[in-house]
Amino acid sequence: MxxxxxxxxxxxxxxxxxxxxDNEDGVKFLQAKDYSRALSSFRKAALQGSASAQYNxxxxxxxxxxxxxxxxxxxxxxxxxxxxxxxxxxxxLGAMYAGGYGTPRDYKRAISWYEKAAAQExxxxxxxxxxxxxxxxxxxxxxARALFWFRKAAAQDFAAxxxxxxxxxxxxxxxxxxxxxxxxxxxxxxxxxxxxxxxxLGVxxxxxxxxAQDYKKAMLxxxxxxTQGYAPxxxxxxxxxxxxxxxxxxxxxxxSWYEKAAxxxxxxxxxNLGITYVQGQGVSPDxxxxxxxxxxxxxxxxxxxxxxxELAEKNMKPGQxxxxxxxxxxxxxxxxxxxxxxxxxxx
Numbered sequence: 036m037x038x039x040x041x042x043x044x045x046x047x048x049x050x051x052x053x054x055x056x057d058n059e060d061g062v063k064f065l066q067a068k069d070y071s072r073a074l075s076s077f078r079k080a081a082l083q084g085s086a087s088a089q090y091n092x093x094x095x096x097x098x099x100x101x102x103x104x105x106x107x108x109x110x111x112x113x114x115x116x117x118x119x120x121x122x123x124x125x126x127x128l129g130a131m132y133a134g135g136y137g138t139p140r141d142y143k144r145a146i147s148w149y150e151k152a153a154a155q156e157x158x159x160x161x162x163x164x165x166x167x168x169x170x171x172x173x174x175x176x177x178x179a180r181a182l183f184w185f186r187k188a189a190a191q192d193f194a195a196x197x198x199x200x201x202x203x204x205x206x207x208x209x210x211x212x213x214x215x216x217x218x219x220x221x222x223x224x225x226x227x228x229x230x231x232x233x234x235x236l237g238v239x240x241x242x243x244x245x246x247a248q249d250y251k252k253a254m255l256x257x258x259x260x261x262t263q264g265y266a267p268x269x270x271x272x273x274x275x276x277x278x279x280x281x282x283x284x285x286x287x288x289x290x291s292w293y294e295k296a297a298x299x300x301x302x303x304x305x306x307n308l309g310i311t312y313v314q315g316q317g318v319s320p321d322x323x324x325x326x327x328x329x330x331x332x333x334x335x336x337x338x339x340x341x342x343x344x345e346l347a348e349k350n351m352k353p354g355q356x357x358x359x360x361x362x363x364x365x366x367x368x369x370x371x372x373x374x375x376x377x378x379x380x381x382x
Contacts, residue, residue, distance in 0.1 A: 058076070058077065058080045058085050058087040058088040058091060060072075060076045061073045061074075061075075061076030061077040061080065061088060061091060062091065064076055065077075065091070065095075065100070070095070070100045070101025070102075071101050073091075073095070073100070073101065074092070074095055074100075074101040074102060076088075077091045077092040077095065078092060081112065081115070084119075086115070086116040086119035086120070086121040086124065087116070087121065089112045089113075089115040089116035089119075089121075089124070090112070090113065090116035090121050090123055090124040090127070092112045093108075093109045093110075093111075093112035093113040093116065093124065093127065094109070094127075096108040096109040096112065097109035097113075097127070105137075106131065106136040106137030106138075107137040107138075108137075109127075109131070109136075109137060110128070110131050110136070110137040110138055113127045113128040113131065114128060117148060117151070120151075120155075122151075122152045122155035122156075122157045122160075123152070123157065125148045125149075125151045125152035125155070125157070125160070126148070126149065126152035126157045126159050126160040126163075128148045129144075129145045129146070129147075129148035129149040129152065129160060129163065130145070130163070132144040132145035132148065133145035133149075133163065133167070133172075133173075142167065142172055142173020142174070143173055145167070145173060146164065146167060146173050146174060148160075149163050149164045149167075150164065153184070153187070156191065158187075158188040158191040158193035158196060159188075159193070159195075161184045161185075161187045161188035161191075161193075161196070162184065162185065162188040162193065162195055162196045162199065164184040165180075165181040165182070165183070165184030165185040165188070165196075165199070166181070166199070168180040168181035168184065169181035169203075169208065178203070178208050178209025178210075179209050181203070181208075181209060182200070182203060182209045182210065185199050185200045185203065186200065189220070189223075192223075192227075194223070194224040194227035194228070194229035194232065195224070195229060195231070197220045197221075197223040197224035197227075197229070197232065198220065198221060198224035198225075198229050198231045198232035198235065199231075200220045201216075201217045201218070201219075201220030201221040201224065201232065201235060202217070202235065204216040204217035204220065205217035205221075205235065205239075205244070214239065214244050214245025214246075215245055217235075217239070217244075217245065218236065218239055218245055218246065220232075221233075221235050221236045221239070222236065225256065225259070228259075228263070230259075230260040230263050230264075230265035230268065231260075231265070233256045233257075233259045233260040233263075233265075233268070234256070234257065234260040234265060234267055234268040234271070236256040237252075237253045237254070237255075237256035237257035237260065237268065237271060238253070238271075239253075240252040240253035240256065241253035241257075241271070241280075249281075250275065250280040250281030250282075251281040251282075252281075253271075253275070253280075253281055254272070254275050254280070254281035254282055257271045257272045257275065258272055261292065261295075264295075264299070266295070266296040266299040266300075266301035266304060267296070267301065267303070269292045269293075269295045269296040269299075269301070269304065270292070270293065270296045270301060270303045270304045270307060272292045273288075273289040273290070273291075273292035273293040273296070273304070273307060274289070274307070275289075276288045276289035276292065277289040277307075277316070285317075286311070286316040286317030286318075287317035287318070288317070289311070289316075289317055290308065290311050290316070290317035290318050293307040293308040293311060294308055296308075297328060297331075298370075300335075300370060302331075302332045302335035302336070302337045302340075303332070303337065305328045305329070305331045305332040305335075305337075305340075306328070306329065306332035306337050306339065306340050306343075308328045309324075309325045309326070309327075309328035309329035309332060309340070309343065309344070309347075310325070310329075310343065312324045312325035312328065313325040313343065313346075313347055322347050322350060322351050322355060322359075323351075323355050323358050323359045323362065324359075324362075325343075325347050325359075326344055326347050326348065326351065326355075326356065326359035326360075326363075327359045327360075327362040327363045327366065329341075329343050329344035329347065330344055330359065330360065330363045331363055331366060331367070334363075334367075
């Protein structure tokens with residue numbers, strides 16, 4: 036079985052600059068990646084009360100453009116713009132509270148700001164409200180309410196919502212399971228290039244869910260998502276090459292796709308890469324590298340990783356184990372930026 040895309044995008048940040056009035060020069064500088072002048076222009080307009088400039092200044096701090104990344108400062112500027120009723124800022128403020136970025140995680144405040152943005156038809160806010168109801172975070176779990184918000188966002192042709200609505204039909208959450216409806220919504224999202232929708236179409240053809248099983252079509256959709264850098268699809272492409280499904284078997288190519296996913300911190304990719312080094316498929320056997328990748332997958336809670344890491348250790352010398360642990364530690368330090376730091380939840 037392949038991996039379905041994760042439901043929704045709870046912590047998406049709207050990152051498109053808003054243009055209005057004195058703020059326009061800053062937008063032009065930002066588009067030209069002249070961050071210093073953009074920052075100066077936005078700050079001047081923001082201090083004069085421009086909600087658009089306040090929002091854009093928040094983006095600069097949120098993304099670390101022209102300034103050190105500072106979630107506290109981003110939160111401050113988003114708050115000013117949101118208080119003036121700017122929908123994009125209200126959404127981003129909700130995302131900051133939902134994720135605990137620059138503030139303790141606070142779902143009640145997140146929902147409040149999402150609702151304000153959703154009332155202004157900000158599709159991302161509608162999607163995220165749906166995700167919170169689907170997961171029961173900050174509100175009682177309510178699939179009907181989740182579907183209500185997913186449908187509103189999907190009706191705006193928002194690809195992420197279309198994909199998520201497909202998942203609800205795929206998994207029978209709040210509606211009878213309906214693979215025809217699921218595929219229809221996935222196709223809408225996939226046509227816009229949404230990686231989750233493309234991946235999930237791949238799963239449907241791979242497993243024959245509501246369609247005739249077709250590994251070539253599965254490979255087509257997995258590849259579309261994988262070439263955009265979507266790690267779960269990269270793992271699936273690797274598996275297809277490993278097993279020779281829909282494509283000629285090629286362990287070297289499989290290993291290269293596992294590597295791409297593993298380097299993004301994908302636990303299944305790390306596990307598969309570790310097994311590849313154990314078995315020496317597409318690469319020379321290397322128990323040190325195998326141990327490294329299996330340890331990294333294990334640290335993310337992948338059930339089988341510990342078993343295979345321990346099996347590898349039985350054939351390793353203490354020095355080799357120590358080297359594998361050092362490499363895993365070095366990898367973790369070098370890739371710490373993959374995780375956006377969150378503050379503890381509000382009490």
